[in-house]
Amino acid sequence: MTSRRNFIKIAAASGLACAAPQLLASNRLNIGIGTYSYHGLSVEDMIVQLNALRIREIEMSRGEFMLMNHPSPELFSATREKLDRAGIRCVSYYSATMNDGQDIERAIHFAKLLGCANITGDAPAPVLKQIDERLTKAGLTFGLHNHFFPKIRFAYESPDEVWNAISGLSKTMGATADTGQFAICGYDPVDAIRKLAPRLRLVHLKDVKAKDDEENVLLGTGIARIPAVMDELHRQNFAGLVAIEYEQENDVEDMVKQVAFARKLA
Template sequence: MKHIYPMLLLALCLFTSCAGSQKAVEATPEARMDWKLGAQAYTFNRFTFFEAIDKIKECDLKYVEAFPGQTIGGGIEGKMDYHMPAEKREQILKMLEEKGVKAISYGVVGANNEADWRQLFEFAKAMGMENITSEPNEKFTPLLSQLCDEYKINLAIHNHPEPSHYWNPDVVLNALQGQSKRIGACADIGHWVRSGLDPVECLKKLEGHIVQLHMKDLSEKSRKAHDVHWGQGVSQVDAVLQELKRQGFKGLFSVEYEHNWDNNVPDVQASVAYFRETVKDLK
């Protein structure tokens, strides 16, 4: 018996060490806020999905929002499409696990009938995703409310710039009335700026309904603006983060850097570093 205790002590030490290492890995500034920082794969749309995953890892991120139509790559034929067979889904999930990146969201995507919407939710569930981002026809809202509750998956209504249907948060709020709490907003702060709106005021209007964000910082307040490193543009990134902290937001930030398409990893890296330093200093 006397030999068992040292072995137990060693096992306990090893367990504690591993747990501490895991905690250290997860203890990013955003994780302590219960925020997740990932990338919308559209940032790397000049590349295959799995090339995008490698770039996301280079940016010290571990979450991806996949988008429909991107070539899969990695030896897997076809494109990221929610109609794909189960075998292909399993291949993608295996490769994601090997790379240490989780597919947490999918979009911007839509469907034209109940059967396709259900297939989309089946796909998201099979992939272990939490969110679907969409700009659905409002006639489908009651159906989507039902599917969100049935599948325990969120649907986040995304805003493209004016004159798209959901460009103004008032339209989004109206669509959410009386629906499942799992239907909310995918707040694209850059597109609000392109539409001449104040992103902080838009977030205030949507308080309690924000599921995730598409984060951008833009060069100027106009439709011709392009992405710049976060903190260097006009999207009020610091104030946006402060407002989300005030609201008690818990969820996903998708980096969506739509500029310097062929070599934007350094741009995303700089934006991620700025985000994390800013989050550290939030009051």
């Protein structure tokens, strides 16, 4: 693993040490990180990396926080304290699948413990209406997440499937668009971002090697058309979080390159 000192040297060499002031410009996209990118690190070591990269906003998407892993409220409270001390804001909680009302209540509770305004995840179609009602009452928004699963036809693979699932519900219900997952499924991420624009809550900025291939690659080197995606987000004046996701094993030097590339396009 790269040491903290070496990591900061790499970040400085990539121009990240002086990147933070640029983020103050109102016409720039808000670049953050989906924390699954650091799933092999402790929360404490992850925060070291986030601070070195001058990341101020994240989505909490680490596996131990997802509903199917039955996390405790104490995990969320303790992590919130650490993030607050580091000056990092968690704007969204990735719950994964919500299957029933109990899952919805747990997701709301966990999101509020983290201080989030949005929950990202998925649910069977009948449960989406329950999510709409409860999150509206709780003052939160929801981003329906598209996905690819090998040998399984997921309900929300295409932008049309995501849109059809949320368009008949209230504006509480939106989309978290994963550029890599759309590309893996054979859909144009730029077209997806455009179609979902009226309800776009969050973007997972991810690049992949090929259709039907889950291997993540550095932004701009795969098939997800990342520069064109960023152009489309600029055209929309998108103000939400553009969260970089990188699902390879935790190569922190690769994350430096990812953030530098995204910020050049922001």
